[in-house]
Amino acid sequence: MPTPPAPPAPPAAPAAGxxxxxxxLLDPAFLRLWxxxxxxxxxxxxxxxxxxxxxxxxxxxxxxxxxxxAARTAGFLAAVPxxxxxxxxxxxxxxxxxxxxxxxxxxxxxAAGLGHSLLLMAAAAALAGAGQGACRPAYQALTAEVVDAxxxxxxxxxxxxxxxxxxxxxxxLAALLAVFLDVRALLVGIxxxxxxxxxxxxxxxxxxxxHSTEQxxxxxxxxxxxxxxxxxxxxxxxxxxxxxxxxxxxxxxATGYSATGVTLPLVSRDTYGTEVVLAGAMTAYTAGAxxxxxxxxRWRPRSPGRAAxxxxxxxxxxxLSLVFPVHPAVVxxxxxxxxxxxxxxxxxxxxxxxxxxxxxxxxRVSSLDFLLSYGLAPxxxxxxxxAIDTFGTTSVLTACAVVCFTVxxxxxxxxxxxxxxxxxxxxxxxxxxxxxx
Numbered sequence: 001m002p003t004p005p006a007p008p009a010p011p012a013a014p015a016a017g018x019x020x021x022x023x024x025l026l027d028p029a030f031l032r033l034w035x036x037x038x039x040x041x042x043x044x045x046x047x048x049x050x051x052x053x054x055x056x057x058x059x060x061x062x063x064x065x066x067x068x069x070a071a072r073t074a075g076f077l078a079a080v081p082x083x084x085x086x087x088x089x090x091x092x093x094x095x096x097x098x099x100x101x102x103x104x105x106x107x108x109x110x111a112a113g114l115g116h117s118l119l120l121m122a123a124a125a126a127l128a129g130a131g132q133g134a135c136r137p138a139y140q141a142l143t144a145e146v147v148d149a150x151x152x153x154x155x156x157x158x159x160x161x162x163x164x165x166x167x168x169x170x171x172x173l174a175a176l177l178a179v180f181l182d183v184r185a186l187l188v189g190i191x192x193x194x195x196x197x198x199x200x201x202x203x204x205x206x207x208x209x210x211h212s213t214e215q216x217x218x219x220x221x222x223x224x225x226x227x228x229x230x231x232x233x234x235x236x237x238x239x240x241x242x243x244x245x246x247x248x249x250x251x252x253x254a255t256g257y258s259a260t261g262v263t264l265p266l267v268s269r270d271t272y273g274t275e276v277v278l279a280g281a282m283t284a285y286t287a288g289a290x291x292x293x294x295x296x297x298r299w300r301p302r303s304p305g306r307a308a309x310x311x312x313x314x315x316x317x318x319x320l321s322l323v324f325p326v327h328p329a330v331v332x333x334x335x336x337x338x339x340x341x342x343x344x345x346x347x348x349x350x351x352x353x354x355x356x357x358x359x360x361x362x363x364r365v366s367s368l369d370f371l372l373s374y375g376l377a378p379x380x381x382x383x384x385x386x387a388i389d390t391f392g393t394t395s396v397l398t399a400c401a402v403v404c405f406t407v408x409x410x411x412x413x414x415x416x417x418x419x420x421x422x423x424x425x426x427x428x429x430x431x432x433x434x435x436x437x
Contacts, residue, residue: 024151025158033146033201037139037159040100040197041166043190044132046174047072047107050186053178059115068110071122075129077375083134084367085228087141088360093203095138095363100198103131107191111184131194137367142201144354144362153351157297160346164289232364239356241305241416242365245349248312248411249373252404256315258380259400260322263393267322267331277328281335285318288339295340296347304348305420309408311344316404319397352420 024030051068054060060068079099087095106128113120139159147155177186236242268278292311301307314337321334357365387396416422 036201038162043193068125071125072129075126076133079130079133084137084364087138087363092142099134104194111187137363140366141363235361244411244414248408251407254380255400256404284336285339288336292340292343308348311341313408314341320401
């Protein structure tokens with residue numbers, strides 16, 4: 001007797017083509033996430049500016065300001081790896097909530113300590129920095145939960161647009177509000193922004209992971225934080241393109257970004273005799289980054305990894321433009337190119353990590369990304385000034401430009417760098433991956 005045919009499987013939902021796919025900006029879940037990220041960006045960029053206003057009001061000394069910013073940075077760096085582990089252990093939404101609440105508490109405590117206790121203010125600044133740092137890997141991993149793979153590049157472009165807009169709007173809005181409010185009220189307002197960042201994002205649809213399943217089956221408890229973070233490091237090392245790209249990003253930030261941050265004000269004053277070049281270059285950089293995010297939201301190059309690394313290498317034009325006394329328009333144009341390039345790198349970089357990294361280790365790998373790329377920036381800033389005193393401005397800027405051009409170029413030659421995807425070996429088959437759009 002012939003075997004009856006099996007009943008047909010229910011039809012799969014058709015993949016939305018480019019023309020049918022609803023824009024991610026109309027997705028309520030993503031809009032909630034984007035709103036939270038924008039609020040956190042505003043709060044992040046407004047805090048140093050408001051503390052600077054306190055220095056102008058003589059409520060805070062310049063040395064005290066440096067101490068508070070250093071405490072915030074220390075809190076950020078300490079929290080990033082811990083948050084990466086916790087966001088992979090538990091709900092990413094929960095980590096965003098508690099991180100935002102911590103940062104939201106830190107700002108008004110800074111206000112309470114203003115003029116009374118520098119130690120209290122430093123502790124609160126460290127708490128605010130820890131909340132800021134804990135949000136970063138959790139938001140990155142939560143984006144992968146909220147947005148489907150086909151729309152993640154558009155989503156990441158929208159997120160980075162929010163970052164760039166808040167870079168412009170945050171200080172300007174704080175300056176406008178300072179006309180009507182004192183520094184303490186502005187600090188309380190920053191705390192309220194962090195409450196928005198904590199409470200507005202929704203919960204993502206997180207799939208189960210092999211890691212948690214194995215633990216549940218064996219009945220074993222959690223391993224230590226260091227052990228779990230080391231698992232994230234091992235996951236990162238499984239992807240040569242990621243290691244090379246992270247090395248290139250770290251090199252560019254630690255040299256080119258740090259060099260221009262220190263020397264641009266000096267060159268603007270000593271070579272051009274005006275602060276207009278400083279203001280024009282920084283505005284052009286932000287405008288270029290906005291343009292780059294808009295471009296990469298829809299652009300799909302045939303070799304996305306190499307195109308992204310070429311964009312990262314374009315940052316070398318910024319220090320190079322300061323080597324010789326060129327027309328100010330050249331400096332402004334170089335910074336605009338650097339801004340475009342950095343977003344041509346950032347958006348595909350985040351999208352590739354969300355696609356290629358094991359879902360249960362994404363937050364830890366993202367925390368490693370932020371820890372190295374942003375963590376070494378203060379070291380670069382601290383070393384640039386002594387290097388300029390020893391070797392001269394021209395030599396330092398030239399060396400930094402060479403690093404910016406050559407390191408991303410070398411990274412583009414690493415296996416998998418052309419498409420920002422791992423060349424899978426047979427033994428890596430158990431790791432399921434989403435197909436790139």
